[in-house]
Structures are given as structure tokens and as C-alpha cells.
Amino acid sequence: LAAMEVPTGKRTGWQVQSSFLARHTHNMIRGIVESLKMKPNPEKPMIPLSIGDPTIFGNLKASDETMKAVLKAVEGAKFNGYAGSMGHDAARQAIAKYSAHQRPDMEISPNDVVITSGCSAALEMCILALADRGQNVLVPRPGFCLYKTLAEGMNIEIRYYDLLPDQEWRADLKQMESLIDENTAALLINNPGNPCGSVYDADHLKRMIDICERHYLPIIADEIYEHFVFPDVEYVAISSLTHEVPVLTCGGLTKRFLVPGWRTGWVIVHDRKQRLGDAVNGLKNLCGRILGSNTIVQGALPDILVKTPQSYFDGVIELLHSNALMAYRALKKVRGLNPVMPKGAMYMMIGISIEHFPALKDDVHFVQEMVNEQSVFCLPGSCFQCPNFIRIVLTVPAEMIEESCVRIAEFCELHYKKDTRAFIEHSTLLDGSVNF
Amino acid sequence: LAAMEVPTGKRTGWQVQSSFLARHTHNMIRGIVESLKMKPNPEKPMIPLSIGDPTIFGNLKASDETMKAVLKAVEGAKFNGYAGSMGHDAARQAIAKYSAHQRPDMEISPNDVVITSGCSAALEMCILALADRGQNVLVPRPGFCLYKTLAEGMNIEIRYYDLLPDQEWRADLKQMESLIDENTAALLINNPGNPCGSVYDADHLKRMIDICERHYLPIIADEIYEHFVFPDVEYVAISSLTHEVPVLTCGGLTKRFLVPGWRTGWVIVHDRKQRLGDAVNGLKNLCGRILGSNTIVQGALPDILVKTPQSYFDGVIELLHSNALMAYRALKKVRGLNPVMPKGAMYMMIGISIEHFPALKDDVHFVQEMVNEQSVFCLPGSCFQCPNFIRIVLTVPAEMIEESCVRIAEFCELHYKKDTRAFIEHSTLLDGSVNF
Numbered sequence: 089l090a091a092m093e094v095p096t097g098k099r100t101g102w103q104v105q106s107s108f109l110a111r112h113t114h115n116m117i118r119g120i121v122e123s124l125k126m127k128p129n130p131e132k133p134m135i136p137l138s139i140g141d142p143t144i145f146g147n148l149k150a151s152d153e154t155m156k157a158v159l160k161a162v163e164g165a166k167f168n169g170y171a172g173s174m175g176h177d178a179a180r181q182a183i184a185k186y187s188a189h190q191r192p193d194m195e196i197s198p199n200d201v202v203i204t205s206g207c208s209a210a211l212e213m214c215i216l217a218l219a220d221r222g223q224n225v226l227v228p229r230p231g232f233c234l235y236k237t238l239a240e241g242m243n244i245e246i247r248y249y250d251l252l253p254d255q256e257w258r259a260d261l262k263q264m265e266s267l268i269d270e271n272t273a274a275l276l277i278n279n280p281g282n283p284c285g286s287v288y289d290a291d292h293l294k295r296m297i298d299i300c301e302r303h304y305l306p307i308i309a310d311e312i313y314e315h316f317v318f319p320d321v322e323y324v325a326i327s328s329l330t331h332e333v334p335v336l337t338c339g340g341l342t343k344r345f346l347v348p349g350w351r352t353g354w355v356i357v358h359d360r361k362q363r364l365g366d367a368v369n370g371l372k373n374l375c376g377r378i379l380g381s382n383t384i385v386q387g388a389l390p391d392i393l394v395k396t397p398q399s400y401f402d403g404v405i406e407l408l409h410s411n412a413l414m415a416y417r418a419l420k421k422v423r424g425l426n427p428v429m430p431k432g433a434m435y436m437m438i439g440i441s442i443e444h445f446p447a448l449k450d451d452v453h454f455v456q457e458m459v460n461e462q463s464v465f466c467l468p469g470s471c472f473q474c475p476n477f478i479r480i481v482l483t484v485p486a487e488m489i490e491e492s493c494v495r496i497a498e499f500c501e502l503h504y505k506k507d508t509r510a511f512i513e514h515s516t517l518l519d520g521s522v523n524f
Numbered sequence: 525l526a527a528m529e530v531p532t533g534k535r536t537g538w539q540v541q542s543s544f545l546a547r548h549t550h551n552m553i554r555g556i557v558e559s560l561k562m563k564p565n566p567e568k569p570m571i572p573l574s575i576g577d578p579t580i581f582g583n584l585k586a587s588d589e590t591m592k593a594v595l596k597a598v599e600g601a602k603f604n605g606y607a608g609s610m611g612h613d614a615a616r617q618a619i620a621k622y623s624a625h626q627r628p629d630m631e632i633s634p635n636d637v638v639i640t641s642g643c644s645a646a647l648e649m650c651i652l653a654l655a656d657r658g659q660n661v662l663v664p665r666p667g668f669c670l671y672k673t674l675a676e677g678m679n680i681e682i683r684y685y686d687l688l689p690d691q692e693w694r695a696d697l698k699q700m701e702s703l704i705d706e707n708t709a710a711l712l713i714n715n716p717g718n719p720c721g722s723v724y725d726a727d728h729l730k731r732m733i734d735i736c737e738r739h740y741l742p743i744i745a746d747e748i749y750e751h752f753v754f755p756d757v758e759y760v761a762i763s764s765l766t767h768e769v770p771v772l773t774c775g776g777l778t779k780r781f782l783v784p785g786w787r788t789g790w791v792i793v794h795d796r797k798q799r800l801g802d803a804v805n806g807l808k809n810l811c812g813r814i815l816g817s818n819t820i821v822q823g824a825l826p827d828i829l830v831k832t833p834q835s836y837f838d839g840v841i842e843l844l845h846s847n848a849l850m851a852y853r854a855l856k857k858v859r860g861l862n863p864v865m866p867k868g869a870m871y872m873m874i875g876i877s878i879e880h881f882p883a884l885k886d887d888v889h890f891v892q893e894m895v896n897e898q899s900v901f902c903l904p905g906s907c908f909q910c911p912n913f914i915r916i917v918l919t920v921p922a923e924m925i926e927e928s929c930v931r932i933a934e935f936c937e938l939h940y941k942k943d944t945r946a947f948i949e950h951s952t953l954l955d956g957s958v959n960f
């Protein structure tokens with residue numbers, strides 16, 4: 089009836105729909121975690137080795153210098169107004185200086201720096217500035233799931249290149265190169281890397297650059313963990329190794345300065361031969377959408393970047409490295425587990441020989457049962473497109489690492505079966521006998 | 525040569541392109557302003573009546589309570605970590621309470637609140653959650669140009685409904701309704717409004733709601749200037765007037781608390797009859813892209829919203845209202861100008877009878893020459909899709925308003941021609957005589 093009165097081209101009832109973008113913006117980790125049926129063992133206090141926020145346990149804190157700089161910026165009340173859409177000049181200048189290692193032979197201009205709402209917004213801007221619907225971007229597997237979250241809703245295809253656990257998580261370069269076609273808009277690398285704690289040497293990075301040079305492919309470098317490397321490991325900014333290939337480097341205060349909630353990130357445009365063309369303006373256009381990040385922190389940035397002492401960074405690395413060593417040594421001894429010692433960042437991946445745990449279907453099931461029996465919560469590797477691994481964070485207090493390793497070992501011992509094939513055959517026999 | 529070695533489907537040279545999104549994300553104001561050939565008169569100090577940042581002149585400041593709340597949040601060092609992607613619970617609770625007027629008969633749940641990086645990001649989320657490429661959104665003309673900036677690059681069409689200067693900038697409802705078709709995803713209203721300083725009464729808002737009800741159209745309400753109304757004017761939240769039509773209300777600290785740089789905004793979802801369906805989840809999905817806004821301000825929000833006294837807001841309104849009156853009275857007397865007295869927000873639109881200024885082509889030219897002769901910089905109405913108007917901001921110190929009105933009057937007197945038609949005929953005759 090109502091429909092008759094309405095001219096064609098009009099709606100006849102409430103049928104609001106979520107946009108394609110909104111429907112296809114997914115956080116894979118949340119999806120998997122919410123599917124878990126978890127009831128932590130009430131007799132054991134929960135140990136969350138899953139939480140990527142390093143500030144949550146109280147053992148890792150922003151430096152006094154960082155906090156003082158922000159106090160000063162608030163007290164001066166000079167940083168309440170709008171900044172330019174790319175950020176305050178002084179802050180961009182400070183970031184350019186702080187990032188000199190990314191372009192050692194030539195000064196970085198503040199004009200090459202865009203301040204963003206966290207490294208997440210930096211990555212969003214770079215991906216969306218370079219890739220159109222129907223195009224594709226190469227990202228690492230295992231890798232940080234935000235890349236997919238950002239691309240999929242925009243109809244940008246994600247193609248995974250593999251990181252090899254038995255080669256210190258170096259990329260499978262052959263497979264990487266085979267993924268490239270005329271619709272590939274960028275190669276995204278994450279170094280140092282989440283979730284593997286991988287750190288690439290100059291040689292490996294140069295091989296990636298060679299591939300990009302051969303295929304005229306710009307690089308998006310997620311270096312949010314820059315400088316976050318364990319003793320005797322060197323961090324090399326990929327932008328420092330090439331004049332030919334344009335690199336958009338994404339960084340921020342989040343990890344190194346331990347202030348993830350402040351949402352202060354940045355993009356540094358390295359385009360020595362002006363090969364990005366119009367895309368640099370495109371990137372800057374995108375700044376006009378949400379007008380950047382909090383100005384108090386921008387006001388504090390010059391002090392934060394200059395005054396935080398090396399000893400502060402060293403202390404954080406020491407804590408992470410010692411946790412990594414402790415966990416690695418303890419878990420290496422556990423049957424059915426294959427921890428891969430990280431070289432930096434904040435995480436360790438642990439392989440599971442799932443065939444030795446017949447009661448556990450896969451990494452997701454493994455994680456679920458370990459919560460239910462031992463109250464230890466790791467993230468399944470599936471969250472990072474990497475089944476049969478689990479990821480632990482190294483930012484927790486040492487006691488937690490120690491205690492969780494004991495419990496993980498107990499869990500594995502309980503479920504480990506030496507020769508799974510034999511076990512299966514035996515049970516098959518049993519089944520056969522039941523079935524007459 | 526090189527091309528021969530490369531298999532098909534591979535690129536043969538550097539040809540990086542900006543994405544469609546990046547190419548089509550424009551700030552119209554910047555575009556127009558950059559096209560101006562401006563050389564301020566060196567004998568007169570510049571008066572920028574163009575700048576939308578109310579904090580820039582020093583006469584309008586954040587309240588002591590606001591600044592203290594942030595200091596406290598920094599000092600406690602409890603707000604450095606990640607918040608949930610929708611924001612901290614306590615902050616969302618505080619926003620829900622603060623926004624009770626938007627839904628007077630029923631409590632707003634913190635679950636209806638999403639904290640964003642400024643009101644800009646709130647608007648982006650709402651538009652992108654509801655509208656797909658090929659769909660359209662109705663927005664006001666004159667209106668804030670960000671709506672277009674956000675939509676166009678996503679291939680979402682903007683359709684303008686007119687605000688009528690001789691009807692206190694009320695919307696032309698008939699024309700508005702005629703724009704709606706089956707691809708219309710939402711009606712966006714901005715009340716109180718930029719650039720007009722319009723404030724709508726309940727009756728006018730209800731007529732808009734009726735239209736939306738007839739056409740099953742959700743409303744995006746940009747109420748960043750909520751409560752920002754002059755004495756004896758009432759601000760009514762459109763969400764308070766309907767149970768039928770879903771409303772996404774965008775707000776934030778930016779204007780009322782005078783801290784635009786802090787990038788703290790929010791969306792409040794009013795969907796009494798669950799008509800947004802999946803789009804509410806879609807909106808929340810979008811939070812996962814950049815992970816919201818600065819946590820220090822989120823930590824301070826409960827105090828900011830509760831402790832800032834009414835007297836502070838009253839003081840700001842008083843200053844704006846007195847500036848508005850002063851400018852209105854002075855410019856009303858100027859031949860060729862038609863100021864429209866605003867009812868709220870921070871701006872006034874001034875009509876130009878451009879036919880009386882034969883030396884000046886249009887509002888853009890008018891603005892340019894006023895800078896060059898009088899060092900007074902207003903924004904051309906074209907920045908808001910409204911030619912033959914100029915916009916001035918009311919947030920400058922009173923002396924600046926006074927002085928600029930004198931100069932604007934001088935400028936207009938100099939260029940005003942009483943009977944332009946006669947003038948044109950005369951010059952035509954002259955031309956004819958030159959041409960034998």
C-alpha cells in the first residue's frame with residue numbers, strides 16, 4: 089500500500105545498510121579471540137601474554153623526560169590551537185632531526201614529515217595514498233594484522249609474502265617477487281617486526297630493494313620498532329640503503345617512548361628521485377581529513393625526542409632481552425615447542441608441533457585450552473596468518489615470564505604424545521573393536 | 525630494450541600514481557585561498573577575520589578547569605597506555621552524561637559513545653559507515669567544506685540543500701526533499717551552523733525529521749557548536765525530537781572548550797528503534813583503523829566535562845555576541861553589504877551586492893582586493909559554496925572587529941557605484957566610440 093504512494097526511486101521502508109568499507113573493516117585478532125571459549129583456571133592467577141600494550145604491567149614506563157616535556161607543554165597553554173594539517177613545524181623539524189639515520193647522507197626536510205594519529209594512521213595514509221581498489225599491496229606473513237584491516241574495506245588486495253622461521257624470519261624473496269604484478273602498488277615491510285621479533289640486516293634489506301627496483305615498486309616501511317634491537321643486533325633503516333626506490337617510513341612515539349595511548353605517529357617521505365610524483369601531494373591531501381594528532385604532544389615532541397637519555401632506551405631493551413632469553417631457554421626444552429629467539433621488538437613466536445598434541449586441534453585450540461587449564465593466555469599464530477605458532481609478549485614482569493614458562497611446560501607435558509601416528513592407529517583399532 | 529625482458533603484467537618504469545582517494549581529497553578553502561594574489565597593504569596591520577581557530581588571538585582561552593584536568597591526567601601517568609578502540613570507558617560514560625540533553629527521556633549508554641580524533645574524524649566515520657560509493661549524502665549550502673572533502677574521494681556524491689539567508693538561514697525544505705532518491709544514504713545537518721551562525725528551532729528541526737521519516741533516512745547531526753547560542757536563542761539537539769529517525773550526533777571538545785588542537789571528538793549513536801542495523805557495528809569497526817584519540821585528554825574528560833563552570837561558557841558567548849552585534853550594526857550601514865545577524869556559533873555571513881562593485885568580479889576578487897587595500901582578510905563565501913557572501917569570524921578581540929569594520933566600510937565606499945546598470949551602459953557607449 090505505502091509502496092504505491094511512493095514514486096519510483098524512493099525507499100519504502102527502513103533498510104539502512106552498513107557501507108562496504110565498514111562491513112569489511114575487521115580486526116582479525118579480536119575475531120579469533122572472541123571465538124575462544126575461555127574459562128581461566130580459578131586456582132591459577134591469569135597471566136596475559138597476549139596484550140600488546142607494554143605499559144599495562146607497570147614495569148615499563150614512559151621516561152621522566154617524556155612526562156616532563158608534556159607537563160611543560162600543558163602548562164604553557166601554547167598548544168591548544170589547531171596545528172597545520174601536517175603538524176606543527178617545530179615538531180616536524182624535531183622528527184626530521186631524530187630520523188637522520190634514515191637518510192644519513194642528506195638532511196631530511198620538515199616538509200618530508202607528516203604527523204599522524206599514531207603509526208596506525210600513518211600506515212593508513214600510506215596504503216590509501218598509493219593503492220587504489222583492485223590494486224594489491226604485499227605484506228609479511230606472519231605479520232601485523234592492521235595492514236589487512238586497513239586495506240580490505242577499500243577493496244585493496246593483500247598479498248602475503250612468507251617469513252621463514254628457520255631463516256631468522258627472513259622473507260622468502262623468490263615467493264615475494266612472484267607475487268608482484270602490474271597492479272602491485274607497494275611492498276610493505278615491517279622491521280623490526282611484530283609478531284616475530286625479526287630484525288633484518290643490510291644485505292637482506294638490499295635484496296628487497298633490488299626487487300622493488302626491478303619492478304618499480306615503492307616501499308612502505310613500518311619501522312615503529314626502530315632502534316628496538318637486542319645487544320649485538322643492528323637496526324638499519326631501509327630508506328638509508330637506496331636512492332632509487334622511494335620509501336615511506338612510518339614511525340611514532342608509541343613503542344620506543346612507551347606511550348601508545350597518545351596516538352602520535354608520523355610518515356617520513358624519502359623520495360630522492362621524485363618518483364612518487366603526485367602521490368606525495370596525495371599523501372598530504374589525506375592529512376586534511378582528520379587534521380592530525382594531539383597538539384600537546386606535538387608541543388612536547390622536540391623535548392621528548394632530544395632529552396630522553398640513551399640509558400632509558402637501554403634499560404627497556406635490557407628488560408626485553410632478558411625476558412626473551414629466559415623464555416627462549418625455558419621453552420626450548422619443552423617437547424613439542426620450537427621457540428624462535430627474537431632479535432628485537434617485543435615479541436617471541438613459538439612453533440607448536442601440533443601433531444604431537446592430538447587432543448589439540450590447532451593453535452587456536454591450543455591457546456584456548458592453555459587458558460582453561462593454566463590461565464596463561466598467548467595469541468594464536470592464526471591472528472598473524474601463521475597457524476601452528478603462538479605469540480608471547482616480552483613486556484611483562486620477569487616473574488610472569490618465569491611462572492608462565494613453568495605452566496606452559498606443564499601444559500605441554502600433559503598433552504604431548506611422543507608418536508602421534510601410533511596413537512592414532514591404536515585409537516583406530518579401538519574404534520574398530522567397538523564397531524564389532 | 526628493458527621492456528622486452530620484462531614479462532607481461534609487469535611494470536616497465538616508474539609510474540607511481542596517487543590513489544583516486546588521495547587525488548580527490550581536497551580542502552576547498554585552501555584551494556581558493558591559495559589562488560588569491562594577496563599583498564596586504566604595508567601601512568595597515570593585517571586583521572585576519574578568516575581564521576577559524578578561536579584560540580589564536582589570545583582573548584579566548586581554555587578554562588582553568590580544563591587545563592588542570594589535563595595536568596592531573598599527565599601527572600598521574602595512568603593514561604599512557606592504549607584505550608579500547610572506542611575510547612576509555614570512564615570518558616565515554618562522562619560524554620554520555622554530558623550529552624543527556626540529546627536524549628532527555630532515556631539514559632545514553634556509554635556503549636552508544638565512540639571517541640574520535642576530533643569532530644572531523646567523527647564526521648568521517650559517520651559518512652563512511654553509512655554511505656557507499658555511488659550513494660549520496662545531503663549537506664547544507666552554505667556549509668562546512670569538510671563534508672565534501674570527506675565524501676568525494678570515496679566516490680560518495682554530495683548534494684547540497686540550500687540555506688536561505690532571508691529566512692534566518694533555515695533550510696529550503698522543499699528543495700531538500702527533492703534531492704532525495706534511493707541512493708541517498710543520510711541527511712547531514714549542522715546546527716548551530718558554520719559558516720552562517722544559524723540556529724534552528726524545534727519546529728524547523730521537526731520538519732527535517734519528518735522528511736527523513738518519510739524517506740527512511742538517517743541523520744548525521746554535526747553539533748560541534750552545541751550550546752553555542754546567543755542570549756534568548758535556544759539550542760535543541762535534533763536527536764531529542766525523534767524516536768523514529770536514527771541520529772548520529774557528532775561533537776567534541778574543540779569549540780566549546782576551546783581546544784581544537786587536542787583532537788577530541790565523539791559520535792553518539794541515537795537509534796531508539798534499532799533501525800541502523802548493522803551500521804552501528806560498522807561504525808564501531810571503523811574505530812579499529814586508527815585507534816581513536818589521545819588518552820591523556822580522555823583521562824581528563826570526566827573532569828573537563830563536569831568541572832568547567834557555566835560562567836566560563838557564558839563569558840565566551842558574551843564576547844562572541846557582543847562582537848556579532850558590533851559588526852552587524854557597523855556593517856548594516858555600509859552600502860552594498862547585507863550582514864545576516866547570527867544566532868550562535870562563531871561566524872557571521874555578509875552578503876555583497878556585487879552588482880554595485882563593478883570593479884570587483886566576485887566574492888573571491890572582493891576578498892583579495894580588501895586584503896590588498898585594507899589588510900582585512902575574510903573568507904569568500906565561495907569557500908562554502910555560497911558566492912557573493914563573505915564570512916568573518918567573531919572570535920577576534922573587539923578592537924579588531926571595530927577597526928576592521930571601519931576599514932571594510934572604507935573599502936566598500938571606495939568601490940561602491942550607486943547605479944551599476946547606468947555605469948555599464950556608459951562604459952559600453954565609450955567602448956563603442958573607441959571602436960568608431
Ligand SMILES: Cc1ncc(COP(=O)(O)O)c(C=O)c1O
Pocket residue numbers: 140205206207208209232278281282310312340342348351352353814815
Ligand atoms: C608493527 C606495528 N605497526 C604499527 C603499530 C601501530 O602503532 P600505533 O599504536 O602507533 O598506531 C603496531 C602496534 O602494535 C605494530 O605492532
Ligand SMILES: Cc1ncc(COP(=O)(O)O)c(C=O)c1O
Pocket residue numbers: 378379576641642643644645668714717718746748776778784787788789
Ligand atoms: C561545522 C564544523 N564541524 C566540524 C568541525 C571540525 O571540528 P574538529 O576540529 O573537532 O575536527 C568544524 C571546525 O571548524 C566545524 O566548523
